[in-house]
Amino acid sequence: MASDPNRRRFIKAASAAGIVGLAGCTGGPEDGGSGGEETEGGSDGEETETGGDGETESGGDVPAHVGMVYSDGGLGDNSFNDAAREGVVRAEEELGISFDESQPEGTGEFGQYQQRYASSTDPDYDLVSCIGFNQTDALAENAPQFPEQNFMLVDSVLEEPNVANYVFKEHEGSFLMGVLAGNLTTTSFSAGAGQTAGDSTNVGFVGGVDSPVIRRFQAGFEAGVDYATDDVDVITSYVGSYSDPSGGKEAALSMYQSGADIVYHASGATGVGVFQAAQEEGRFAFGVDLDQSITEPEFSDVILASMVKRVDNAVFQSISNVVDDDHQGGSVVELGLESNGVECVYGDEIGGEIPDDATTAVSDARDAIIAGDIDVPTEPDGN
Secondary structure, eight states: OOTOOOTTTTEOOHHHHHHHHHTOEEEEEESTTTSSSSSOOOTTEEOOOOOOSSOOSSSOOOOOEEEEETTTOOTTSHHHHHHHHHHHHHHHHHHHHEEEEEEOGGGGHHHHHHHHHHHTTTTOOOOEEESSSGGHHHHHHHHHSSSSSSSSEEESSOOTEEEEEEEEEHHHHHHHHHHHHHHHHOOOOEEEEEOOOSOOOEEEEESOOSSSHHHHHHHHHHHHHHHHHOOEEEEEEEOSSOOOOOHHHHHOOOOOOOHHHHHEEOOGGGGGHHHHHHHHOOOOOEESSSSSSHHHHGGGGTTEEEEOHHHHHHHHHHHHHHHHHHHOOTTEEOOOTOOOOOOHHHHHHHGGGGHHHHHHHHHHHHHHHHHHHHHSSSSOOOO
16 A cells, blocks of 8 residues: 555644634645645655645646545544545555545534535545445535535435445345354354354344444344354344444453354444454454454454455545546445445455355355345344
């Protein structure tokens, strides 16, 4: 990766007075941080600084300026936000775009950052990328106020002509994780630092914030477990945060100590605690969004697989459309198994040790979902 997040211009949180002052400025959202500093540029690793004239310090034209507003939990989650960043870095390297990024500290700040990018004239942002369903309410206010500004939204749908929407069929990918868990937990299996009990009657699911998106993860996982076996229940816990590893660990420890030998999480950085608990208990875990056996290598000896969600592709595609002057405002792009928008990816260290009958069951289930023979629910039972 050519860019270093510690050197990129970050949009810092500001006081209310600072926000008001900046809203009237035309120099772009650079408050309180390293704005105006050099940032590392394209794929050649050359340092560049983007100016308001749309040119880099080395003199080349910038085909687009992109503002990234990340979801809560911020960068460094080795999951959802980092997946989005992979997409914009790829666009920087392959398309030559320039980008700035911000990490709101809470839901109340999403609107402020969206506005700053949209109102900036130096640079004039060609696209504002809003990462996460929890930005929908703020964008519903801002998109009509800035009708000429291109926005993209991940994980939600906002029917505005200047907003391109990208949503994922998390339930489909999670169904495969459930099939894998159901097959493995009913057998005696060991790999790396983990093992199954062989006679386990439950597996676990740890969610971040209880929301429609995370419930789709839960619904698919539960349905996949039920599809694989009638004898295994799913214990579920929502921590209430995407950045609470201690809460994730506490929830997972309770599950492992109640007999679960595999826990799947959809909780951002909170999931680090799930991996810690798996190591302590000698059990297994499933990652999410990225291949977490690679992004969290210290836990690769217990991460059997990850439900990869190609947020990076959504971000890259939206930027590419803007570069081609073909922003898909008003559209909804839905990414599932058929388009490889979601995938079951086996762990880098121990995934190869999973028995063939389990991986075959996963592959067969994938084919059946794509063929329409399996209808995966989007809501858990009882919801």
